[in-house]
Amino acid sequence: MRVIKRVVSCAPWISLWRYRGLIWQMAKRDVLGRYRGSFIGLAWSFFYPLVLLAVYTFVFSAVLKVRWRTGPRESMGTFALALFSGMIVYMLFSECLNKAPGLILANPNLVKKVVFPLEILPWVTLGSAFFHFLVSFGVLLAACLVLTHSLSWTVVFAPLVVVPLLLVSVGLMWFIASLGVYLRDMAQVMGLVTLTLNFLCPIFYPITEVPKAYRPLLYLNPMTPLVEQMRNIVLWGRMPDWLQLGAVTLVGLVFSYLGFIWFQKTKKGFADVL
Numbered sequence: 001m002r003v004i005k006r007v008v009s010c011a012p013w014i015s016l017w018r019y020r021g022l023i024w025q026m027a028k029r030d031v032l033g034r035y036r037g038s039f040i041g042l043a044w045s046f047f048y049p050l051v052l053l054a055v056y057t058f059v060f061s062a063v064l065k066v067r068w069r070t071g072p073r074e075s076m077g078t079f080a081l082a083l084f085s086g087m088i089v090y091m092l093f094s095e096c097l098n099k100a101p102g103l104i105l106a107n108p109n110l111v112k113k114v115v116f117p118l119e120i121l122p123w124v125t126l127g128s129a130f131f132h133f134l135v136s137f138g139v140l141l142a143a144c145l146v147l148t149h150s151l152s153w154t155v156v157f158a159p160l161v162v163v164p165l166l167l168v169s170v171g172l173m174w175f176i177a178s179l180g181v182y183l184r185d186m187a188q189v190m191g192l193v194t195l196t197l198n199f200l201c202p203i204f205y206p207i208t209e210v211p212k213a214y215r216p217l218l219y220l221n222p223m224t225p226l227v228e229q230m231r232n233i234v235l236w237g238r239m240p241d242w243l244q245l246g247a248v249t250l251v252g253l254v255f256s257y258l259g260f261i262w263f264q265k266t267k268k269g270f271a272d273v274l
Helices: 002-009 011-018 020-035 043-065 074-101 118-146 153-182 184-198 211-218 222-234 242-273
Strands: none
Touching: 002 211, 011 118, 011 184, 011 242, 020 118, 020 211, 043 074, 043 118, 074 118, 074 153, 074 184, 074 222, 118 153, 118 222, 118 242, 153 184, 153 222, 153 242, 222 242
């Protein structure tokens, strides 16, 4: 019974609920602080993904002639939507991973406060990244209406893709944030990892264009099934692949649980290192 109580007490989602008010305030401050003093403020959260979308669409569609093979009347607008739907999923993931190594290092004053729950820092970063994801997702839906004059009802299943995305992201952040305290090279390592995973994910190309022998390699990337599911649900009007979605959600739960346990076990040495 004591073991069960101990396992339940350290569940990662308990900290989210217990400190939800503090997490909300810190995430809000992080979002507003990012654009404080800039000329157009929060509007950058709209323009940044749109500029990336325009550049990537031109390079991969107009220059490299990549096609999604959705039909003979496929347009550059179709390519842009397919590209953007994958981008917004991966951008949330990569933003979290790139910030994770410095989460503890950037807040040494919080480490010395015995009463401050350090485990909420990944939740704060995730909340900030999730805000930008919601903005980009709204842009995606608006673009669908403008370019295709329709929006599939299957978009209601989009939250089922977001849940495992958040679980995987926060789980990895707990693990990487802890390693970042002891291994200062983690920031450079994660920059390389996120760049590699970006191209080992069917964002800029359909997975059907990848030779079958190499497709299992792409599915080692946890973002591959989520990018595929988001694209199918929002753009192609297809029902989710329940088996795949369930498997990714289970992986997300495992990641979040193990990452949280690792963080709780290793945080005792943070003050000595810093």
